[in-house]
Amino acid sequence: MTSLPLILALAAYFAATGVWLTYLIWSRESLYAGGRGLMLTGGVLHTLYLALETLSRGQFPIASAGGSLVVVSWALVTVFLFFMWRHPVKVLGALVAPLAAVLLCGALILPRQGQLSPHLQSLWLGFHIIAALLGNATFTLAFLGGLLYLLQERQIKSKKFGFFYRRLPSLDTLDALNSYCLTLGFPLFTLGMVTGSLYAQHTLGTFWRWDPKETMTLIAWLLYAALLHERLVKGWRGRRAALMAIGGFVVLVVAFVGANLGLSSYHSFESLRRLP
Amino acid sequence: MILVLLGVNHKTAPVEIREKLACLAPDPDAAYRRLVALTEVTEVMYYSTCNRLEVLAATDVPDDAAAAITEFLSSHPELPPVALRPALYQYREADALTHLFRVASGLDSLVLGEPQILGQIKEAYRLATDFHATGALLNRLLHKTFSVAKRVRTETGIGGAAVSVSYAAVELAKKIFGSLAGKTALLIGAGDMAELAVDHLRRQGVERTVIANRTLDRALALARRFRGEAVSLAELEAQLLHVDILISSTGAPDLVLTRDQVKAAMRRRKQRPLFLIDIAVPRDLDPAIDTLDNVYLYNIDDLQGVIDANLQFRQAEAVKAERLIAAETLKFLQWRESLAATPTIVALRDKARRICEAELKKTVGQLGELTPEQLQSLEVLTASITHKLLHDPILYLKRNHHVRDRHRDVDLTRRLFNLDADDAAPEADAD
Numbered sequence: 001m002t003s004l005p006l007i008l009a010l011a012a013y014f015a016a017t018g019v020w021l022t023y024l025i026w027s028r029e030s031l032y033a034g035g036r037g038l039m040l041t042g043g044v045l046h047t048l049y050l051a052l053e054t055l056s057r058g059q060f061p062i063a064s065a066g067g068s069l070v071v072v073s074w075a076l077v078t079v080f081l082f083f084m085w086r087h088p089v090k091v092l093g094a095l096v097a098p099l100a101a102v103l104l105c106g107a108l109i110l111p112r113q114g115q116l117s118p119h120l121q122s123l124w125l126g127f128h129i130i131a132a133l134l135g136n137a138t139f140t141l142a143f144l145g146g147l148l149y150l151l152q153e154r155q156i157k158s159k160k161f162g163f164f165y166r167r168l169p170s171l172d173t174l175d176a177l178n179s180y181c182l183t184l185g186f187p188l189f190t191l192g193m194v195t196g197s198l199y200a201q202h203t204l205g206t207f208w209r210w211d212p213k214e215t216m217t218l219i220a221w222l223l224y225a226a227l228l229h230e231r232l233v234k235g236w237r238g239r240r241a242a243l244m245a246i247g248g249f250v251v252l253v254v255a256f257v258g259a260n261l262g263l264s265s266y267h268s269f270e271s272l273r274r275l276p
Numbered sequence: 277m278i279l280v281l282l283g284v285n286h287k288t289a290p291v292e293i294r295e296k297l298a299c300l301a302p303d304p305d306a307a308y309r310r311l312v313a314l315t316e317v318t319e320v321m322y323y324s325t326c327n328r329l330e331v332l333a334a335t336d337v338p339d340d341a342a343a344a345i346t347e348f349l350s351s352h353p354e355l356p357p358v359a360l361r362p363a364l365y366q367y368r369e370a371d372a373l374t375h376l377f378r379v380a381s382g383l384d385s386l387v388l389g390e391p392q393i394l395g396q397i398k399e400a401y402r403l404a405t406d407f408h409a410t411g412a413l414l415n416r417l418l419h420k421t422f423s424v425a426k427r428v429r430t431e432t433g434i435g436g437a438a439v440s441v442s443y444a445a446v447e448l449a450k451k452i453f454g455s456l457a458g459k460t461a462l463l464i465g466a467g468d469m470a471e472l473a474v475d476h477l478r479r480q481g482v483e484r485t486v487i488a489n490r491t492l493d494r495a496l497a498l499a500r501r502f503r504g505e506a507v508s509l510a511e512l513e514a515q516l517l518h519v520d521i522l523i524s525s526t527g528a529p530d531l532v533l534t535r536d537q538v539k540a541a542m543r544r545r546k547q548r549p550l551f552l553i554d555i556a557v558p559r560d561l562d563p564a565i566d567t568l569d570n571v572y573l574y575n576i577d578d579l580q581g582v583i584d585a586n587l588q589f590r591q592a593e594a595v596k597a598e599r600l601i602a603a604e605t606l607k608f609l610q611w612r613e614s615l616a617a618t619p620t621i622v623a624l625r626d627k628a629r630r631i632c633e634a635e636l637k638k639t640v641g642q643l644g645e646l647t648p649e650q651l652q653s654l655e656v657l658t659a660s661i662t663h664k665l666l667h668d669p670i671l672y673l674k675r676n677h678h679v680r681d682r683h684r685d686v687d688l689t690r691r692l693f694n695l696d697a698d699d700a701a702p703e704a705d706a707d
Contacts, residue, residue: 156451157566159578161585166436170454171549235546238570 005049006070006108012042013077013101020094024167032090039084039097043077046104050074059116060126063272066110072256073103075133076140083141087180089169095144116272124199132192136252138185139224143249145177146242153239171238178241182228189221213267216255223248277318277413277612277683278338281372282345282364283330286386289363296355297329308407310348316341319411321418323400325393327386332376334413342366370605373417377601380421381428382435388590389434394425412684417608424604431600433593437586442473444582445553445574446480449521452551452572460484462519463502464512465526466494470555473523474502486515490526516541516550523553524560532560539568553579611696617673620686623695624670628662 016038023031050070053061061067080096083089116125152168155161168174197207208214227244230236236244284297311320311331319334331349335341346364350357367375375384380397382389401418404410410418429435438444449456461482463474466489474485485504488511489495495506507515509532516522516538524532533552542550547570554561554575566573574582613619636658640646646654673685690696 152451156448156572159574159581161582165451166433170451172452172454235548237547238549240569 003049003108003112005045005052006104009042009045009049010101010104010108012038012045013097013104016042016093016097017101020091020097024091024094027167032093035093035097036084039077039093040081042100043081046070046074046077057115059121060129061112062129063116064111064114064269066107066112067114068269069103069107069110070112071129072133072136073100073107075130075137076100076103079134079137079141083177083180087177089145089148089173089177091148091168092141092144092177095147096141099140099144114269114272119203120272122199122203124195124202128192128196128199130192131188131195135185135187135189135192136256138181138188139220139245139249139252142178142181142185142245145174145181146245146249149174149178149242150239150246153242175237175241178237178245179231181245182224182231186224186228189224193217193221211267212258213255216251216258220248220251220255223251277334277336278341279332279334279369279372279413279417280317280338280341280345281330281332281367281375282342282349283328284349284360284363284365285328285330285384288365289360293355293359293363294327294329296352297349297360298324298326304403304407308404308409310351311345312407312409314341314344314348316344319414320409321401321404321414323397325396328379328384330379332372332414334411338368370609373605373608374601376417376421377424377604378598380425381597381601382425383428383594383597383601387439388587388594389436389439391429391435394422394429398422412687413612416611416687420604420608424601427604428597428600432596434590434597436593437589439583439586439590441469441555441576441579441583442476444579444586445473445523446476448572448574448582449477449551450480452549453520455481457481458483459520460486460518461521461523462486462488462515463498464488464509464522464524464532464560465490465528465556466498467525467555470523470525471498471501473553473555477521478502482521486519488512488515490528513537513541517545520549521551521553523555525555526560527556528560529558531562533565534562535564535568538562538565538571542568542571555579617686620689620695621670621673624666624689624693627693627695628666632658632662 016035019031019035019038023035050061053067053070060071062071076096077100080092080100084093148168149171151164152171152174155165155168156171200209201207223244227236227241227248231241284294286294289297307322311317311322314320316337317333317335320331321333322329322331324330329349331345333341333345346357346361349364350360378384380394382391382393385393397418401410405415438447446456449459453459456477459477459482461474461477461484463470463485478485485499485502486507487495487498487502487504488507488509489498490509492506492508495508498504499506512533516533526532538550538552549570549572552561552565552571552573554573557576559575561573561575563573563575565571632655636654640651640654669689673689
């Protein structure tokens with residue numbers, strides 16, 4: 001399987017990173033538009049690679065670290081492109097594009113071989129993974145938005161305006177991003193958990209195993225559920241919401257990296273190949 | 277033709293002189309009648325604002341023209357020439373161009389980068405054209421000036437950051453709320469600065485204005501002015517639930533709002549952000565309010581700090597603007613060089629010759645074998661056609677016109693025959 005589309009997508013993400021970082025400095029609309037075109041191109045190529053890879057293998061390429069990074073970065077770019085369309089926060093691209101590029105670099109360096117255990121080759125699993133990763137990607141945007149919020153809030157509260165004050169959007173825009181990410185990400189994330197649990201019952205005979213990844217995910221889910229609830233009921237917003245989004249993301253990263261690589265989890269790449 | 281610019285501004289002349297000079301200007305009819313009548317100047321215009329009066333002229337005799345304009349400027353009966361002379365500055369050629377570009381871009385203004393001056397110069401130029409005081413050179417120069425000023429505005433941040441308290445408040449409000457549409461502003465007390473801020477906020481989209489005042493009469497009067505609602509100070513806590521931006525400017529010696537009051541209100545308003553501006557001295561709003569989440573409190577010193585920082589930002593941006601202006605000055609001088617008649621005639625003949633050669637080459641290729649005599653008569657034929665065609669235009673250009681007309685003609689010829697192919701047509705004023 002050729003990885004040419006993937007390499008081209010990586011080039012597009014790197015180019016978008018450069019253009020958007022320049023946009024951060026110079027604030028020219030044409031630069032933003034250029035970055036948007038590059039990111040869109042990268043997203044299309046990335047999707048193309050993923051589709052070809054899945055068709056030729058007959059399964060989602062998630063049984064290896066490299067393969068799963070392809071899917072993770074794809075989910076990030078997809079969600080970002082959706083937000084770029086529905087709720088654009090222009091400077092966000094300067095963070096997302098390099099992140100996507102770095103993830104894809106990892107995907108190209110790490111091994112992408114590895115077949116799933118026959119027990120796991122099912123459409124349901126694909127569903128579980130896509131929903132969970134799109135949810136994670138949405139929460140990643142909430143995390144980045146949270147960082148930007150804290151940065152901007154700090155400038156306004158301290159009454160000392162630096163480089164970012166002029167370049168970052170209003171607090172309201174950043175807080176709205178947090179809200180949108182939550183209302184979109186939470187259902188996706190929940191769907192990922194429910195489908196995964198149903199599939200586990202189907203193949204392994206148990207809904208929930210208190211596997212380290214499952215435990216961490218549950219903690220993150222509870223955090224996000226609390227944030228969503230407080231937002232809706234008590235009107236939590238701003239700094240607290242940003243901090244919660246950052247905290248939730250840290251838990252997610254631990255769940256993803258820790259469980260897939262180190263901890264003795266059946267979500268690890270090793271067991272994905274060997275299961276039952 | 278030499279460009280000459282004479283004038284006084286806020287840096288060189290005290291207000292007593294500037295206000296007297298302004299009296300020369302209010303009747304443009306009389307002023308232009310006198311200026312156009314000056315035989316020393318070919319093209320002329322002036323612009324006057326509360327901070328400056330400047331006369332810009334194109335002339336062939338710069339020294340005489342400067343003297344004549346100085347005489348015009350010192351013609352105010354109450355203003356002895358002795359008093360004016362030290363305040364008067366004079367620029368020529370490149371310096372005059374640079375000065376004009378700087379003035380139009382707000383670089384020479386009292387408040388660095390202020391935008392009104394450009395509009396004032398546009399208006400003054402319109403007036404000058406009404407009196408047919410300008411010609412090809414000044415027309416082109418002024419259009420260039422407008423485009424330079426616009427470039428300075430869009431390509432540098434010179435006009436970007438607020439430098440007055442009321443604008444700084446609006447700018448901050450936008451960084452907090454994004455859009456101000458549909459927001460509510462509450463004004464406690466009264467005062468010029470506070471009212472100006474409310475005014476700006478309303479123009480930026482704030483929908484509702486509520487006025488609270490110790491005396492209901494005053495509140496009602498202000499409410500009428502802003503088409504808002506008047507409330508009494510006792511209702512303040514209840515009002516906190518509905519407002520987004522609060523401007524306090526009372527003469528009260530004590531605090532008008534405490535941290536606990538605002539904290540309670542924030543819970544009830546479900547943490548919707550609140551922007552509090554305290555312009556009063558002594559302060560009206562408890563400084564501890566600022567420690568609350570989603571509440572942003574700025575007092576007069578904070579706003580002044582913002583303005584100082586913005587001014588520094590503008591000064592840094594002004595350096596970029598100066599660079600841009602220097603480049604544009606050079607470009608304009610190059611364009612003017614090309615306006616003399618002789619180079620235009622040479623360029624015209626040159627173009628005709630090139631067309632002849634190219635066409636001849638094409639035709640000869642198609643005619644096949646030709647004798648040298650035939651070839652020569654073809655050359656003579658094309659040359660004489662173009663010569664005869666260009667004869668009258670060239671004669672017309674050479675004729676000893678009045679200087680102003682000659683510039684116009686040369687400019688027209690160059691454009692008509694597209695002699696400056698790489699130079700775009702003069703920019704139309706896009707406003």
